[in-house]
Amino acid sequence: xxxxxxxxxxxxxxxxxxxxxxxxxxxxxxxxxxxxxxxxxxxxxxxxxxxxxxxxxxxxxxxxxxxxxxxxxxxxxxxxxxxxxxxxxxxxxxxxxxxxxxxxxxxxxxxxxxxxxxxxxxxxxxxxxxxxxxxxxxxxxxxxxxxxxxxxxxxxxxxxxxx
Amino acid sequence: xxxxxxxxxxxxxxxxxxxxxxxxxxxxxxxxxxxxxxxxxxxxxxxxxxxxxxxxxxxxxxxxxxxxxxxxxxxxxxxxxxx
Numbered sequence: 001x002x003x004x005x006x007x008x009x010x011x012x013x014x015x016x017x018x019x020x021x022x023x024x025x026x027x028x029x030x031x032x033x034x035x036x037x038x039x040x041x042x043x044x045x046x047x048x049x050x051x052x053x054x055x056x057x058x059x060x061x062x063x064x065x066x067x068x069x070x071x072x073x074x075x076x077x078x079x080x081x082x083x084x085x086x087x088x089x090x091x092x093x094x095x096x097x098x099x100x101x102x103x104x105x106x107x108x109x110x111x112x113x114x115x116x117x118x119x120x121x122x123x124x125x126x127x128x129x130x131x132x133x134x135x136x137x138x139x140x141x142x143x144x145x146x147x148x149x150x151x152x153x154x155x156x157x158x159x160x161x162x163x
Numbered sequence: 164x165x166x167x168x169x170x171x172x173x174x175x176x177x178x179x180x181x182x183x184x185x186x187x188x189x190x191x192x193x194x195x196x197x198x199x200x201x202x203x204x205x206x207x208x209x210x211x212x213x214x215x216x217x218x219x220x221x222x223x224x225x226x227x228x229x230x231x232x233x234x235x236x237x238x239x240x241x242x243x244x245x246x
């Protein structure tokens with residue numbers, strides 16, 4: 001098994017989703033997710049986000065999530081990239097790529113990874129609008145989505161094959 | 164010593180990113196440390212009484228009863244909003 005089955009990266013630089021997909025191993029089913037910064041939020045227009053993280057814990061958390069995905073589903077790869085620092089509206093902020101033999105596992109694992117990331121990985125968004133900046137509040141809907149997978153906030157130890 | 168870190172909104176509220184605190188018998192758990200920090204003043208008390216705050220010890224999410232030992236890194240932060 002490739003050591004790269006679980007790969008996580010936190011970086012400031014912009015990324016190209018196509019180039020990241022090219023790094024995934026050959027497989028029957030590839031599901032990728034790219035999250036982009038919206039230019040509008042409930043609080044108003046958004047020019048950019050400032051992403052804060054917890055160096056060390058953030059990478060560990062993402063690794064645990066990728067590892068948990070590979071433990072739950074039969075995956076050939078689970079890769080996660082998340083940007084930090086200033087990210088302009090319209091730019092990509094997060095990317096997940098999952099490879100499996102069949103689509104069912106790939107779809108489920110990709111959605112699981114995003115739901116877990118949204119509620120467990122230590123990132124914090126600050127929205128910069130035309131006049132002001134404000135911290136983004138956590139959303140109950142994200143917690144509800146994560147609970148579908150029976151995630152727990154203490155369950156970040158990860159027991160998958162990538163540990 | 165304990166290293167204590169604060170992130171995001173909480174870091175701004177406290178105007179503090181990191182603290183070094185000597186270990187003491189009364190600081191044996193995350194909850195005890197939180198209480199001690201809250202006694203630093205009104206701003207600290209108000210910020211740390213937020214029941215939604217998350218806690219981590221040595222880069223793993225922690226509970227109030229999680230024990231602390233010399234050299235541990237403890238973090239307090241608001242609910243996460245990545246993705």
